[in-house]
Amino acid sequence: MVFGSVAPAPAQPSSYTSGPNASCAPGDHCVPQAGNDGISSMNWSPAANHLISTNWDGGVRCWEVQESGQQIRALPKAQVNHENNSPVLDSCFSSDGSTVFSVGADKAVRMWQLGQTPPNNVPQQIGSHDQPIKSVAFLPTNLIVSGGWDKMLKFWDARQLAVGTLQLPERCYDLDVRDNLMVVATAGRHIISYNVRGQPQEHERKESPLKFQSRCIAAFPDTTGYAVGSIEGRVGIHYVTKVHGKDSFAFKCHRQDNNVGMGRSPPSGGDGIVNFWDKDNKQRLKGFPSINRTISCASFNTPGSLFAYSSSYDWSKGSSHYAERPTRFGFIYVVDEEIKPKGKKSSYR
Template sequence: MSFGAAVAPAPQLVGSCTSGTTDRLAPQDHCVQSAGGDGISSLRWSSTANHLVSTNWDGGVRCWEVQEQGGQIRALPKAQVNHEGNAPVLDCCMSPDGNTVFSVGADKAVRMWQLGQAPPNNVPQQIGSHDQPIKSVGFLKSSNMIVSGGYDKMLKFWDARQPNPVAQIQLPERVYDLDVSDSLMVVACAGRHILTYNVQGQPQEHERKESPLKFQSRCVAAFPDNTGYAVGSIEGRVGIQYVTKVPGKESFAFKCHREGNNVYAVNHIAFHKGYGTFSTVGADGIVNFWDKDNKQRLKGFPAIHRTITCAQFNAQGNMFAYASSYDWSKGSSQHAPNTPNEIFVHHVQDEEIKPKGKKSGYR
């Protein structure tokens, strides 16, 4: 695939790909060039190639081609587009063929960018809108539709060829995060509402419940086998919830991203498609790999001493991208202008993410 729009030069921020190896999970982790001039809100990999896409608070949607050989990684900047008015971009997803990026943000627009094409004025085509900023977006494979969830308490479903939503659902509160895995969609809202839907065909609500965690939901991720989901909160806890009865498996919650009396938000949860294990990243600058089935931590990386906002495994599961930047959880008053905005790619060793066998309890 060829790419059209050239990458604009990124502002030179303190520590941007110049920081020491202590600011990454492992010394050999590759620092991605041109990661943007403001906080990184999401990372997504193509399912068909090692193309990595990020969204930023500076209005940019960026794409890199990532190459891996013998554990050595390099990321080549390929293209960048910007939301209108450089409005903050809060999330993105990709089409199953890996050719199209759908992004949403503070401009209240659902936008579509065909990789390899430079859109007019370098602004992706608008295919939908909400009445308030849009927090999250996903792709429904079975119906070839895009779903967006906003602060207007609405879920909207889009056919990219039509200007009006195909369907829309009123929610009890603002959307904080959503995730789709084949037929399962899970939506985490303000007020600790969690809703699950069967999206095989016309979306049908399966269940709505209160989060098993006591404080505000921060992120949610569906299991790769569609039997349930993991939800993370600002209190440094993760809830494992089953929506389909699985013999020998029960819902539970566990503590993470805590140190003594200090409690940190779980900013993102990402599943490894091959093993069904998962990562959590937090405001404490720590990445953990977990095995929910055997209830154990597989790998705890040293803290990088800066907030990690989001992360994602590639389709093959041998690369793990993670982003370090301000997460805006404490508002503009706590934002330091020279906070580095960095993306790293870690070569995943099998022993780091593969289940190790049954043990009692997390450790």
């Protein structure tokens, strides 16, 4: 794929230090040109090692990540910006990896075809909400779904056509799609699962098994259920399809009272800690010491060989706390054998 003309950055040494730009583990690669404000999401292409970040500075950035054994390089390739540099809160790829869809505080669903520079460097708008849009995902039916703070799910195609809408009980905080399973977490601790094979149909609506506000949600790769994280550092594992020998449960994955960030990744949190868990065996596979800065988002690449995460202020405490955590970094960790459950594929990919 051909990208824009941003000059590649040279390979950087490990940033694992005790200073303000410490990474979780020795050898982690510091992603260059990570933006001027907090990183709200990091997502990988399903078709290649292309990494997209969205930022509170209004930017949508793309890197090409090159692997050579344990050595990796993240090369900046292109960047677009939402109108008026409005904060961008989430993004997703099309199934072939050629197109990026992004949403944010400008209330717009936007489309960026990689390799093309849009007019004024602002991605094309294909849809809108009445309030800021928190999450976006690509469906197997080649539709885009967006969840907003206007308590709506909206479905779009790339021709700027609204295909349908679904009312949510409250504001959307996060959503995720795996094959035909879509799960949505909203304010008020509501969780709704949908079957998105053909026309989306609600499958189950329930209250979160966790006592506090939901922050993130991720569907299992086998579509039997989902994991939901909340602000008190707990994760709930829930099955929407009955699986023999497996029951829903919850556990505290961060031992301090800190936000959990998960999305399409293992639990990571406001305490600056990344933990990897095997939900099937109910055990922690690996954890890293705290870097004393919020881990705002994280994501595995499609093969599960690379894990991208960001360290930046996530705006959860408002503008009054921004000056305390002005730094923002993206890192890539090469997945090792300790993180892979023996005899089975990782449940977090």
